[in-house]
Amino acid sequence: MSQKPIIVWFRQDLRIQDNPALAEAANKGTVLPIYILDDVNSGEWKMGGASRVWLHHALADLDKSLDGNLQIFSGDAEKIITKLISEKDVQAVYWNRCYEPWRINRDKEIKSALTDKDIDVESFNGSLLWEPWNVRKGDGTMYKVFTPYYKRGCLEKPDPREPLGKLKSISYADTVTDSEKINKLGLLPKTLDWHDSIEDFWTISEAGAHEKLDIFLENGLNDYKEGRNFPSQKNTSCLSPYLHFGQISPNQIWHKSRAYGLSEGMENDLATFCSELGWREFSYSLLYNFPEFPRKNWQAKFDNFPWETNPEGLKAWQKGRTGYPIVDAGMRELWHTGYMHNRVRMIVGSFLVKNLMLNWQLGEEWFWDCLVDADLASNSASWQWIGGCGADAAPYFRIFNPITQGQKFDKHGTYIKKWVPELKDMPDKYLSNPWEAPDDVLENANVKLGKDYPKPIVNLKASRERALAAFKTLKAPE
């Protein structure tokens, strides 16, 4: 075995099991595991606030799994790696691939710079079931519609690889003197209180990811297809942040849920759950093939869309004070937990884009900062979709009605009352539309509209018609 260390560069694969780069390095030699917080190259997509809280704990957990050997740095990745190599007589650098355009560019440069220095660089697939360049139509171009992408492009390929076997023991290289401690990265905000509540809601570790998966399979997969629409039910996996940071691999999820779902006869629920992983892959494929995706309308005809300017409206939406309970509940869940139920994400997104008629990118930015699962591919794809300008987008006349949606998917207000406690004594009938309640109902519920809870900041019917009219003016470019 060679004594020259192999650098394993952790990025969005903060786990030790089923980690192809780590496994390969552990097999071949001594391992120097590193993490670099690279705020230099990430441009306008520097990691957001909630993600940094998550990262802090994920790194601490990973370091523990690596027996305290994780070396942590902050700054320009190429400079840091180059310096390390000049000091440590490194034989190779391994990593698992990332797909953000800025990372692809950066990693390409690093790979070529290191190769010039005769360092062996190898990248692995640690976070996608199907590489985007392998999923193509018959004519070699990319898929633009989800269903054929998934059914034909993905499912007709050989199954995604099985997770790797248990990691063998690692022999570590000597530690590095100028490595920083996690605390020095300054990932936790000093003044804000919300990271406490984020920490209360999650067990941020590799073990926590597997625990979540097991709990989901036990309690949530049955009736997933239907139940996933109801924010007060336990039918969502809540695996998204773990997946984003790579504390669990999609392969681990894919194979474990298939084994469980098939043995329990839950074929339909299983297929729906797996297709959600497919959506994640589809988003990555879109981003890979269209690197401007986070900032540029997928459909160019949206470039002239007459978005409104409304800072107060935006602020009310962000703070969960729109006067529409299901919207406010979602925005407050986001603020307190770094997460929001999928159905509610659609409702609040539709409200921002269609009812307030604010640019989808404003929502994208807010989610980027607040979500612990903020993921460039998924976030861009989802906001483009709800904005109507994305791939496979909804017809323009599909505008979510927050009253109907609340009554349908949160019938007894379990979710609304949890996050909007000022309405806890409102009867079901007026929970989604408190401004329509008679005075005595409001009084009995101890709600003074405009004081305890806001009046609606926008008229639903009028704003819907305004949006429909605006969308109608869209014309394909000449």
Added chain:
DNA sequence: CCTGGAGTTGTCCTA
């Protein structure tokens, strides 16, 4: 090139 079928997640009106 042509053709037919299909496209995550809704709402509203009418009978």
Added chain:
DNA sequence: TTAGGACAACTCCAG
């Protein structure tokens, strides 16, 4: 109360 059709027209995809 409820089920079904309209809401546009277009693009995508596969044969």
